[in-house]
Amino acid sequence: MPAVSLTVNGKAVNATVEPRTLLVQLLRETLRLTGTHVGCDTSQCGCCVVHVDGKAIKSCTMLAMQADGTTVLTIEGLADGEQLHPMQEAFRENHGLQCGFCTPGMIMTAVDMVNRLGHTLEEHTIREELEGNICRCTGYHNIVKSIAAGARSMGSGGPAQQAAE
Amino acid sequence: MSATGIGAAVRRKEDFRFITGKGQYTDDIDRPGQSHIHFLRSPHAHAKIKAIDAKAAAAMQGVLAVLAGADLAADKIGGLICGWMIHSKDGSPMKMAPHPAIAHDKACFVGDPVAVVIAETLEAARDAAEKVQVDYEVLPAVADPATAQAKDAIQIHEVAPRNTIYQWHLGDAKAVDQAFKSAAHVTSLEFVNNRLVPNAMEPRAAIGDYDTGTSSFTLWNTTQNPHVARLVISAFIGMAPEHKLRVIAPDVGGGFGSKIFIYPEEVVCLWAAKKVGRPVKWVSERSEAFLADAHGRDHVTHAEMALDAGGKIAAIRVKTIANIGAYMSTFSSSVPTYLYATLLSGQYDIPHIYCEVDAVYTNTAPVDAYRGAGRPEATFVVERLIEVSARELAIAPAELRRKNFIDKFPHQTPVIMNYDAGGYDASLEKALELADVKNFAKRKRESERHGKLRGLGFSAYIEACGIAPSQAVGSLGCGVGLWESAEVRVNPTGSVEVLTGCHSHGQGHETTFAQLVSERLGIPIENVSVVHGDTDKVQFGMGTYGSRSGAVGMSAISKALDKVEAKAKKVASHLLEAADADIVFKDGRFTVAGTDKSAAWGDVTLNAYIAHKFVGAELEPGLKEGAFYDPTNFTFPAGCHICEVEIDPDTGLTRIASWVAVDDFGVIVNPMIVEGQVHGGIAQGVGQALLEGAVYDGDGQLVTGSLMDYTMPRADNLPSFIVGTTVTKCPSNPLGIKGCGEAGAIAAPAAVVNAITDAIGSEDIAMPATSQVVWAAIRKANAARAAK
Numbered sequence: 001m002p003a004v005s006l007t008v009n010g011k012a013v014n015a016t017v018e019p020r021t022l023l024v025q026l027l028r029e030t031l032r033l034t035g036t037h038v039g040c041d042t043s044q045c046g047c048c049v050v051h052v053d054g055k056a057i058k059s060c061t062m063l064a065m066q067a068d069g070t071t072v073l074t075i076e077g078l079a080d081g082e083q084l085h086p087m088q089e090a091f092r093e094n095h096g097l098q099c100g101f102c103t104p105g106m107i108m109t110a111v112d113m114v115n116r117l118g119h120t121l122e123e124h125t126i127r128e129e130l131e132g133n134i135c136r137c138t139g140y141h142n143i144v145k146s147i148a149a150g151a152r153s154m155g156s157g158g159p160a161q162q163a164a165e
Numbered sequence: 166m167s168a169t170g171i172g173a174a175v176r177r178k179e180d181f182r183f184i185t186g187k188g189q190y191t192d193d194i195d196r197p198g199q200s201h202i203h204f205l206r207s208p209h210a211h212a213k214i215k216a217i218d219a220k221a222a223a224a225m226q227g228v229l230a231v232l233a234g235a236d237l238a239a240d241k242i243g244g245l246i247c248g249w250m251i252h253s254k255d256g257s258p259m260k261m262a263p264h265p266a267i268a269h270d271k272a273c274f275v276g277d278p279v280a281v282v283i284a285e286t287l288e289a290a291r292d293a294a295e296k297v298q299v300d301y302e303v304l305p306a307v308a309d310p311a312t313a314q315a316k317d318a319i320q321i322h323e324v325a326p327r328n329t330i331y332q333w334h335l336g337d338a339k340a341v342d343q344a345f346k347s348a349a350h351v352t353s354l355e356f357v358n359n360r361l362v363p364n365a366m367e368p369r370a371a372i373g374d375y376d377t378g379t380s381s382f383t384l385w386n387t388t389q390n391p392h393v394a395r396l397v398i399s400a401f402i403g404m405a406p407e408h409k410l411r412v413i414a415p416d417v418g419g420g421f422g423s424k425i426f427i428y429p430e431e432v433v434c435l436w437a438a439k440k441v442g443r444p445v446k447w448v449s450e451r452s453e454a455f456l457a458d459a460h461g462r463d464h465v466t467h468a469e470m471a472l473d474a475g476g477k478i479a480a481i482r483v484k485t486i487a488n489i490g491a492y493m494s495t496f497s498s499s500v501p502t503y504l505y506a507t508l509l510s511g512q513y514d515i516p517h518i519y520c521e522v523d524a525v526y527t528n529t530a531p532v533d534a535y536r537g538a539g540r541p542e543a544t545f546v547v548e549r550l551i552e553v554s555a556r557e558l559a560i561a562p563a564e565l566r567r568k569n570f571i572d573k574f575p576h577q578t579p580v581i582m583n584y585d586a587g588g589y590d591a592s593l594e595k596a597l598e599l600a601d602v603k604n605f606a607k608r609k610r611e612s613e614r615h616g617k618l619r620g621l622g623f624s625a626y627i628e629a630c631g632i633a634p635s636q637a638v639g640s641l642g643c644g645v646g647l648w649e650s651a652e653v654r655v656n657p658t659g660s661v662e663v664l665t666g667c668h669s670h671g672q673g674h675e676t677t678f679a680q681l682v683s684e685r686l687g688i689p690i691e692n693v694s695v696v697h698g699d700t701d702k703v704q705f706g707m708g709t710y711g712s713r714s715g716a717v718g719m720s721a722i723s724k725a726l727d728k729v730e731a732k733a734k735k736v737a738s739h740l741l742e743a744a745d746a747d748i749v750f751k752d753g754r755f756t757v758a759g760t761d762k763s764a765a766w767g768d769v770t771l772n773a774y775i776a777h778k779f780v781g782a783e784l785e786p787g788l789k790e791g792a793f794y795d796p797t798n799f800t801f802p803a804g805c806h807i808c809e810v811e812i813d814p815d816t817g818l819t820r821i822a823s824w825v826a827v828d829d830f831g832v833i834v835n836p837m838i839v840e841g842q843v844h845g846g847i848a849q850g851v852g853q854a855l856l857e858g859a860v861y862d863g864d865g866q867l868v869t870g871s872l873m874d875y876t877m878p879r880a881d882n883l884p885s886f887i888v889g890t891t892v893t894k895c896p897s898n899p900l901g902i903k904g905c906g907e908a909g910a911i912a913a914p915a916a917v918v919n920a921i922t923d924a925i926g927s928e929d930i931a932m933p934a935t936s937q938v939v940w941a942a943i944r945k946a947n948a949a950r951a952a953k
């Protein structure tokens with residue numbers, strides 16, 4: 001079986017995988033990083049979003065072998081110990097989650113959104129950018145609020161954000 | 166109000182684990198030695214299973230077993246059941262067909278399991294499943310409920326001629342007919358309440374485990390009601406005695422009703438675990454969920470409203486065909502009957518109502534409760550009828566509603582329900598103000614200047630929640646009681662564990678239930694934990710659905726807290742050397758009335774356990790109390806939603822320009838969480854109105870079988886919502902709570918369709934009102950106008 005080497009949440013990882021193994025399977029099943037979720041089989045729901053080399057990707061749509069040599073950040077690696085990332089804090093403060101299943105993907109997408117588009121995000125921009133993330137609980141209202149607030153607070157450069165970058 | 170008590174927008178205690186990826190959903194659990202199961206499902210909607218050849222599959226590497234319906238039958242594993250008996254108008258009982266967990270003689274819908282493969286890995290199980298040869302004899306299928314009762318339709322189950330499960334009715338047909346005869350105006354509507362797929366973001370999952378040492382089973386399962394699952398799997402399916410089966414519902418990622426039911430997969434995982442001597446894990450794929458989760462709604466309805474010359478409603482008459490699918494799911498029979506027709510009075514004083522419901526089998530996935538369950542369908546009937554009546558009579562829709570509102574309570578409707586409290590005018594007035602309806606005409610003109618159509622839609626809904634008074638539902642055929650249980654365990658150091666029979670799958674019980682305890686005992690909310698979802702830890706309870714956890718579950722906690730307080734006062738009286746009648750408990754301190762002698766909560770709880778200050782024979786040591794709360798009535802949340810849409814007539818694209826919701830939920834424990842529930846409900850209701858629709862073709866193939874074909878609401882389909890409340894306290898429970906979980910989904914579809922039809926000037930709109938549907942309706946209406 002092929003071997004892959006990558007960095008996940010700051011740690012070097014070596015694993016052997018089947019050619020058909022998906023990145024999300026490597027994360028969840030081999031590394032037991034179960035914060036990244038699988039909500040569909042057609043790459044629509046966004047529950048599995050992680051960062052690969054600093055960009056948000058759906059880890060159900062990437063083979064583990066394609067991630068060889070990359071740096072992966074999952075929801076488990078976003079906080080600095082007990083110190084939450086500002087986007088995580090914003091989701092908690094603004095009730096941006098209910099059942100929590102889509103939340104890791106939402107937060108990873110939101111951080112990527114801020115990295116690409118800056119700290120002042122209009123409501124319509126956030127809504128359009130969430131095309132690839134489905135939530136069934138919140139009606140998105142508080143997710144949109146959370147992301148706008150998290151973006152602002154990432155801009156103010158809290159310690160958690162510096163650590164995560 | 167304390168900072169963490171009732172009424173405070175406390176940030177959720179459960180969030181830390183979810184935002185850091187530390188939630189523990191069923192799929193996050195792996196058991197030592199675990200094997201994986203794949204369900205081979207029928208690709209045909211209706212087919213005899215003539216033979217299954219599993220030899221090649223069984224011989225493949227890593228395969229532990231290939232099992233079929235015959236094996237299940239040989240082991241005498243019972244079939245799945247529906248737990249609510251409905252009788253037809255002729256008195257005959259509903260026709261419940263056998264529902265084996267793995268189809269034996271024939272498959273009755275696309276997705277019906279016909280065999281399972283258990284293997285070392287999921288990949289091996291899937292690979293082997295491709296080698297299982299099933300010899301099918303394909304039969305004709307019926308998928309459309311409107312034609313299921315036709316003479317020439319194929320009969321799916323031997324027990325149900327004409328595929329008819331029951332022909333039920335409610336109300337006084339003669340009085341209604343009389344009222345229609347003498348009515349000044351009659352409004353008639355025909356519509357389909359479209360079939361929906363619940364699609365909680367976490368797909369269903371199950372892990373079955375069997376311990377040969379203790380001959381006991383454990384099931385980890387995505388369920389909203391672990392004790393009910395244990396009861397059914399034990400008493401009806403006969404897997405194991407109840408005390409030898411533990412059901413654990415860990416973090417569950419949304420339910421919306423679809424995780425109430427007892428499904429084939431959990432039964433098979435338990436059975437297979439004993440058979441192969443290994444834990445057996447199943448996680449549904451999304452496409453599998455589309456096929457095998459219970460769907461919602463799917464009514465074909467003819468509805469009429471009779472009004473007198475002054476615009477007073479005289480009667481409503483409704484005839485509905487309800488699609489139950491291929492088998493009767495756990496509570497399927499109750500949804501189109503007692504959860505539907507009993508709400509046809511809406512918020513209005515209507516003297517006569519008559520409703521007939523035919524429930525039919527079709528070769529489609531089972532249909533059961535989905536957020537609102539019967540009440541969205543009822544609200545759609547009533548709120549479409551009154552809106553169309555208003556247009557036909559040229560009375561303002563708000564005015565016609567006002568004219569007919571119930572304004573005296575209690576109010577007995579002609580369809581069983583006794584409304585205990587409400588203030589319908591207040592929620593309408595507040596909604597009109599928040600939606601700035603007085604300037605709507607201005608906004609409409611502005612839209613027209615840009616070539617757009619603008620419409621306004623109301624939905625003044627009511628629901629029966631706080632499900633439910635046990636004796637009442639028992640008299641209507643329900644097989645269980647619908648009370649709730651609680652146990653409050655106070656530790657020696659004063660911290661508290663609340664064990665509840667409710668189950669949280671997004672509702673935030675760990676926070677709201679702790680708020681009640683914090684308020685009542687005057688202790689920090691951090692010192693309270695809420696335990697749920699494990700039959701080995703928690704006493705029997707009925708779970709979470711029907712907006713019941715606040716009204717019923719928290720009432721049980723409140724009762725247990727009464728007992729804790731009474732006992733703690735006795736302990737305090739010994740500690741403070743006073744009569745227990747003289748002990749006052751306030752803000753977490755016990756004081757001897759009229760003195761400065763007092764003891765803190767922690768001193769008393771410690772003394773309850775060390776028991777040095779009292780004689781154990783007179784006062785039992787310890788501080789732990791339980792309670793069961795059975796409601797005396799349903800609760801009746803109600804409110805008014807106003808939806809404003811803007812439509813591009815060239816494309817038919819409907820944009821929701823604004824949404825106002827004013828709800829009366831009685832006492833609100835956590836306004837932040839309640840608003841979140843409203844938002845989510847509206848989104849699901851808008852989904853039904855604009856985007857979602859499960860479609861089977863004539864052969865019973867599910868055309869909308871994945872998230873690529875079935876449109877879930879995305880963030881850019883929705884606006885930010887304006888949410889307000891009015892309050893009339895619920896008089897029937899100690900906390901005054903009515904419940905909030907389903908309101909949005911109940912109110913929304915009618916509001917959207919009323920807004921679209923207002924904008925385009927035609928009532929001829931089917932849900933989901935996709936761009937294509939709206940565009941076609943506009944063209945049809947324009948052509949009709951031109952012809953005139």
